[in-house]
Amino acid sequence: MDRVVRLKLVLWVMVGLAAAIATARFAFGLGATTHLSDATPWGLWVGFDVMGGVALAAGGFVVTATVYIFKMEEYHSIVRPAVLTAFLGYVAVVVGLLFDLGLPWNIWHLTIYWNPRSPLFEVGWCVMLYLTVLMLEFFPVPTEGISALASLRRFLLTLRIPLVILGVALSTLHQSSLGSLFLIMPYRLYPLWYSPLLPVLFFISAVALGLMMVILESHVTAYLYRRKPETGLLAPLGAATRWVLAVYVAARFGDLAARGQLHYLASGAWQAKLFWLELALMAILPLALMSATRFRRQAGWQGAAAAIGVAGVVLNRIDVGGLADIGRGGPLYAPKWTEIAVSLGIVAAATLAFLFMIEHFRVWESRPADPEADPRKLPEFDKVGFTWLGTPAVAGRVKYSLGFVFAAGAGFALLGSPLAARQGSVPAPVHRARGDAGYLRSGVSEAASLGQPGELPRGVLYIDGDLTRYGVTFYHQREIERNGREKSCVLCHHMNMPHDQDSGCYACHRDMYQKSDASRHDWHASPHGANLACVECHEPGYARTSAHVKPCADCHKNLVPAGATIEIPNYNAVSYVDAMHEVCNGCHVKVAAREKKPEIARCAECHKGRLNFSDTRHYLYSPHAPAGRLVILPPPKVSEVH
Amino acid sequence: MKPAILTDTTKCTGCSECAIACQRVNRLERDIPRRWDFGDGLSAENWCSVVDAADNTFVRKQCRHCLDPACVDACPVGAMHKTAAGPVLCDTSKCIGCRYCMMACPFGIPRYEWSNVVPYVRKCVLCYDRIKAGGQPACTEACPAKATIFGDRDELLAEAHRRIRRNPGKYLDRVWGESEVGGTSVLYISGIDLSFLTYGEHFGKEPLPQTTTLAMESVPFAFLGMGAAMGGLYWIIERRNRLQAEKAAGEAKGQREPEK
Amino acid sequence: MTAWIDFARGPLFRLSFALMALGLLRIVLLTLAGVREGYQNSSDKIVAWKEVRRQTLGWLFPMARLWRQRPIYSLISFLFHAGMIVTPLFLASHILLWRNALGIGWAALPRRLANWLTLLVIFAGAGLFLGRLLSPAARKISKAQDFLWPLLIAAPFVTGYIASNAILSPRTYQEFLLVHLYAGDLILLMIPFTKLAHCVLAPLSQLVTAVAWKFPAGAGDRVAETLGFGDRPTWLPKARLTAELPEGAAGKGGSER
Known part of the structure; x- marks a missing residue:
């Protein structure tokens, strides 16, 4: 296969994968398809697609200014590809934004609801306007053959200089405003990146990136279409990049020095390392490579320098856009694979559009020979499908669509259950209450094996199902004595597991916050267990759901103790937290009303004192902290508990 | 009158009546822990939470309703706005879901409905309807210990300083919310350092919107x-x-x- | 075994379903693109659209046409195809699965009706299979895969029927379910890449022959007529096809190939 064909196949695969995820994104929302969180509301889609995308499209305004304002006519041949790259880049940015916005169908609100004080408002408007400018600038190329539009093209030609000037001014604004976006979060961004100069730094790096992007794009397409690289033409651009980068490095360090933050550079923090990596990639390495005339004039090195620089600036945008403030409270953010796949898919689609344009319109002085366009070429034999694929154009079509379909299928398969991901619920298995649980029956303390918080006297339980030491001290013996001794068991214990008496709550209420299946289906069905045929419980001829099933008590005669106060409505045991609240508060509310003591129905009646929230000196941001409540530091390690 | 809330953490028993009243009055649903939770108990369905802090201190967390809010400045479509009455509200009919407000808030307050296909930004509204009708927010009304009280901001500030003066050993000599980021409507006095409620530990007195003024102007x-x-x-x-x-x-x- | 079952109705099902839907869409689009190019390249742009439509509908719902010639075959074939599409789509258990996994569902067939439909598909399939096996003409034009397909298609129906109706031990139930799921997934997976694609390609065949190949509409009938077995079943023994070919009537169709 030719390199272009191979690349296109890979790109179509990437687009296919992204298409599958796009469906899930719009059908199930952001929670199901990203790892974004309340602590990290902006992730890869903002950092890479939007911020990186705008930066990558900077070649457009740099090159149009070079050719039409500075009158360096020798670069005329790279204007069209640069404008096309910029145009497609901005389209990709808008598409990426549509993925990231929670309410993408409201994006037009920017035009009618104004908040001119918001940097994002300004970025939005500039991107809209600049996209229009780019469209007008590029309009003559694809419509070249249409004579009906000739007068419109001539009119646009007279507007060329004003359009170029407008484009440069708009780019100046939003390239820098992307930096202004982060001025408002001085406490969020790491000091190595936060600076009042962010807009200026963003603009300078955008100019450098624009130049490097033009160089890189020229080398890549030259490789793909087997053209001679325009190394000689591009070398002066490399030289210019060098100066811009030098200014950038000086501004970056000068800014750090002026703010007195230089000491962060030497700190061993991972952010410092990230800073050095970023600066080396985006400025120092390309600067060094482009300063040496030998490297600058050699195609391979020239391309490599540009590629490194481009990667570096994109990293810079990702850093500012979120990477550098990761871990400042809340759960850590690492992009989900779906986010990466969508980002790559958008880039792949833009690349495909670019290749299509240069193959079908006069983006270059001469159109490249599309390896598939030649109808005289003989049909290709596909060794996999064992068939003749028709002319090259047909063969390409067949291959690309197959790649797309398989990738999309794989995407759907890998997505997992979107409904579950959308809920974002965290399983929190329940453990039995700690303390002297078996004292009534055996008289033997189980406390030693379970590890109890503090010294629990006999007949006292400590209820914290998820072992975060965030529970309630329950005076079991006292409740028994208050409520009528032996007769009191059935007040709470409404179910006996087989071969058990007064089963613990954890036996059925098996998750702290989610409902669980109260019947052990696998055990009933397993040949190692009861080995029951399906129809022994499920009604024959109906879907095998809990709606058509025998009540447990039909077989388990002793399941519900005589006189139990709480009914078992169905097979779904409510969450442990709900069950505990219901069983305790049910009585407490009644007693509070009867004895006119409202305080005993309040949360603080049970949740009082240090022990009942946490008995450690450490606090945590526990992922399992109940809603409305907080434990601040990590839970004790499992080894500590056991 | 500038409506404000003063929370005295030394009086708080951690009973969570405020959080429960908030859920009831604002018709919020019971929430469960989610992957995307910050971990402070706040969520799209919990606009008020009680943080169990060090040294037997409980701290109520809610939107601070800054006097010059960063979220309002950040919102590109003006959905987030500061009402004349004081509360900072989000007009969901304008929102485009960019979540810039969440990024901009120095207290990390606004929460997102990540599980919804049509998600909105949600947070405490300082019981706007009740205040407008001359009442007080559900949380302050529900507090049995009078640890969190509602009133005019100036009067509450005076009250806060009076309490600190009267009991210097009990309180740190600082009213949280008096001047950081230009002052907030929700004030705290406490015996412990409360800077864990925020992103940065050393907030300046400048309102955050001023950081972008130069660039935007x-x-x-x-x-x-x-x-x-x-x-x-x-x-x-x-x-x-x-x-x-x-x-x-x-x-x-x-x-x-x-x-x- | 539970893990295998969950895999088959989770990721594998999503993969095969997506591949089926997108794959069918792909071949339809590729075919239409080919038709378009054929039309563009042809010097004769006259297409009898009306005739194409008539023929397409005639082949889509071949009852009237076949009823005249082979009533039993056409009835069995129709029942087989209809049952095969309707039963899995409207089975309560399947809808429950989708509702749980994706949140979409629709009205289900009554259990009893679904059972009858399943049996119908199985027996109709068996009838068609026997017809192919017993008729010498049909056997002659069949390849090995033509005998394998009915068996593979029957597999999920038979196992599904047994698993949901017979009184089985849970283990046997799971084993039947396993075969049911994997056979079903395999079929879905193979639809767009095998002759099963005729579910979308058959309606396009008249269009392709008329527009791209430039066979005149109804050419097939005329060829058959000319050959002398116009109204007779094609699978009758060769000995009876004795009519002579009139001069030049073998049709334009033949010469263009």
Whole structure:
């Protein structure tokens, strides 16, 4: 296969994968398809697609200014590809934004609801306007053959200089405003990146990136279409990049020095390392490579320098856009694979559009020979499908669509259950209450094996199902004595597991916050267990759901103790937290009303004192902290508990 | 009157009545822990939470309703707005879901409905309807210990300083919310350091919107300046090229003439 | 075994379903693109659209046409195809699965009706299979895969029927379910890449022959007529096809190939 064909196949695969995820994104929302969180509301889609995308499209305004304002006519041949790259880049940015916005169908609100004080408002408007400018600038190329539009093209030609000037001014604004976006979060961004100069730094790096992007794009397409690289033409651009980068490095360090933050550079923090990596990639390495005339004039090195620089600036945008403030409270953010796949898919689609344009319109002085366009070429034999694929154009079509379909299928398969991901619920298995649980029956303390918080006297339980030491001290013996001794068991214990008496709550209420299946289906069905045929419980001829099933008590005669106060409505045991609240508060509310003591129905009646929230000196941001409540530091390690 | 809430953490018993009242009055649903939770108990369905802090202190967390809020400045469509009555509200009919407000908030308050296909930003509304009707927020009304009280901001500030003066050993000499980021409507006095409630530990007194003022105010100048500079350069270079071309043409003419 | 079952109705099902839907869409689009190019390249742009439509509908719902010639075959074939599409789509258990996994569902067939439909598909399939096996003409034009397909298609129906109706031990139930799921997934997976694609390609065949190949509409009938077995079943023994070919009537169709 030719390199272009191979690349296109890979790109179509990437687009296919992204298409599958796009469906899930719009059908199930952001929670199901990203790892974004309340602590990290902006992730890869903002950092890479939007911020990186705008930066990558900077070649457009740099090159149009070079050719039409500075009158360096020798670069005329790279204007069209640069404008096309910029145009497609901005389209990709808008598409990426549509993925990231929670309410993408409201994006037009920017035009009618104004908040001119918001940097994002300004970025939005500039991107809209600049996209229009780019469209007008590029309009003559694809419509070249249409004579009906000739007068419109001539009119646009007279507007060329004003359009170029407008484009440069708009780019100046939003390239820098992307930096202004982060001025408002001085406490969020790491000091190595936060600076009042962010807009200026963003603009300078955008100019450098624009130049490097033009160089890189020229080398890549030259490789793909087997053209001679325009190394000689591009070398002066490399030289210019060098100066811009030098200014950038000086501004970056000068800014750090002026703010007195230089000491962060030497700190061993991972952010410092990230800073050095970023600066080396985006400025120092390309600067060094482009300063040496030998490297600058050699195609391979020239391309490599540009590629490194481009990667570096994109990293810079990702850093500012979120990477550098990761871990400042809340759960850590690492992009989900779906986010990466969508980002790559958008880039792949833009690349495909670019290749299509240069193959079908006069983006270059001469159109490249599309390896598939030649109808005289003989049909290709596909060794996999064992068939003749028709002319090259047909063969390409067949291959690309197959790649797309398989990738999309794989995407759907890998997505997992979107409904579950959308809920974002965290399983929190329940453990039995700690303390002297078996004292009534055996008289033997189980406390030693379970590890109890503090010294629990006999007949006292400590209820914290998820072992975060965030529970309630329950005076079991006292409740028994208050409520009528032996007769009191059935007040709470409404179910006996087989071969058990007064089963613990954890036996059925098996998750702290989610409902669980109260019947052990696998055990009933397993040949190692009861080995029951399906129809022994499920009604024959109906879907095998809990709606058509025998009540447990039909077989388990002793399941519900005589006189139990709480009914078992169905097979779904409510969450442990709900069950505990219901069983305790049910009585407490009644007693509070009867004895006119409202305080005993309040949360603080049970949740009082240090022990009942946490008995450690450490606090945590526990992922399992109940809603409305907080434990601040990590839970004790499992080894500590056991 | 500037409505405000003063929370005295030394009086709080951690009973959570405020959080429960908030859920009831604002018709919020019971929530379960989610993957995307910050971990402070706040969520799209919990606008008020009680943080169990060090040394037997409970701290109620809610939106601070800054006097000059960063979220309002950040919102590109003006959905987040500060009402004349004081509360900071989000107009969901304008929202585009960019979540810039969540990024901008120095207290990390706004929460997102990540599980919804049509998600909105949600947070405490300071019981706007109740305040407007002359009442007080559900949380302050529900507090059995009078640890969190509602009133005019100036009066509450005076009250806070009075309590600190009267009991210097019990309180740290600071009213949280008095001046950080330009002052907030929700004030705290406490025996422990409360800076864990925020992103940065050392908040300045400048309102955060001022950080972008310079950049945003220079936008028209940058636009016109860049436009003028480009136009000027174009004019100069164009003229130079034309003169050079004329000169070259003249010289060529001059050279050719003698040949004739 | 539970893990295998969950895999088959989770990721594998999503993969095969997506591949089926997108794959069918792909071949339809590729075919239409080919038709378009054929039309563009042809010098004769006249297409009898009306005739194409008539023929397409005639082949889509071949009852009237076949009823005249082979009533039993056409009835069995129709029942087989209809049952095969309707039963899995409207089975309560399947809808429950989708509702749980994706949140989409629709009205289900009554259990009893679904059972009858399943049996119908199984027996109709068996009838068609026997017809192919017993008729010498049909056997002659069949390849090995033509005998394998009915068996593979029957597999999920048979196992599904047994698993949901017979009184089985849970282990046997799971084993039947396993075969049911993997056979079903395999079929879905193979639809767009095998002759099963005729579910979308058959309606396009008249269009392709008329527009791209430039066979005149109804050419097939005329060829058959010319050959002398116009109204007779094609699978009758060769000995009876004795009519002579009139001069030049073998049709334009033949010469263009």
